[in-house]
Amino acid sequence: DMKVTQMPRYLIKRMGENVLLECGQDMSHETMYWYRQDPGLGLQLIYISYDVDSNSEGDIPKGYRVSRKKREHFSLILDSAKTNQTSVYFCASRDRGSDYTFGSGTRLLVI
Amino acid sequence: KTQVEQSPQSLVVRQGENCVLQCNYSVTPDNHLRWFKQDTGKGLVSLTVLVDQKDKTSNGRYSATLDKDAKHSTLHITATLLDDTATYICVVGDRGSALGRLHFGAGTQLIVIP
Numbered sequence: 001d002m003k004v005t006q007m008p009r010y011l012i013k014r015m016g017e018n019v020l021l022e023c024g025q026d027m028s029h030e031t032m033y034w035y036r037q038d039p040g041l042g043l044q045l046i047y048i049s050y051d052v053d054s055n056s057e058g059d060i061p062k063g064y065r066v067s068r069k070k071r072e073h074f075s076l077i078l079d080s081a082k083t084n085q086t087s088v089y090f091c092a093s094r095d096r097g098s099d100y101t102f103g104s105g106t107r108l109l110v111i
Numbered sequence: 112k113t114q115v116e117q118s119p120q121s122l123v124v125r126q127g128e129n130c131v132l133q134c135n136y137s138v139t140p141d142n143h144l145r146w147f148k149q150d151t152g153k154g155l156v157s158l159t160v161l162v163d164q165k166d167k168t169s170n171g172r173y174s175a176t177l178d179k180d181a182k183h184s185t186l187h188i189t190a191t192l193l194d195d196t197a198t199y200i201c202v203v204g205d206r207g208s209a210l211g212r213l214h215f216g217a218g219t220q221l222i223v224i225p
Binding site: 040102103105 | 113115145147152153154155156157160200202208212213214215216217218
């Protein structure tokens, strides 16, 4: 069964702490994405990765960075988390011509 | 500015009833349009994808239409079940390739009651 796995599912961090969100996929998809979902808004694109070490900023990259050292793994890093980064973060993957597969999300609370 | 508008924001129907969800967008170009279902606390699951200028798809009790001239799509759910309770999200893709971006609506929250 094709899937995108996100870890952790829930996370509470204090303002100023570093945060690492992990995403893995078992489909060898080239393209991976990080989105955040806030109440009343559509998903917003943070970063896209087209393959290993080939990353591009999305629409709201400020305060985030990413790492993709293996095709199946894409990390989102928050250096010095802020309270306005409290959100639900979704990872997704897609291969050429394929549908999108989304993870179940990581719920991050920054206090 | 929001480029994908969904209506209604929320909807309550009784089990067995039909419902229609609307999506209007201003995304250009509009290569394709997808409808996703998001159960509470879960990720997005694709229901259907529409590609043609005037397109129709059917997937069990779900059917969808797209009119690119009007930049409008509908999702019809027939004979609703309690498990249809979820948020339905309209997404417009501006290209067919992986270089394209997806533009997400905020979703319609559907609640199906017994």
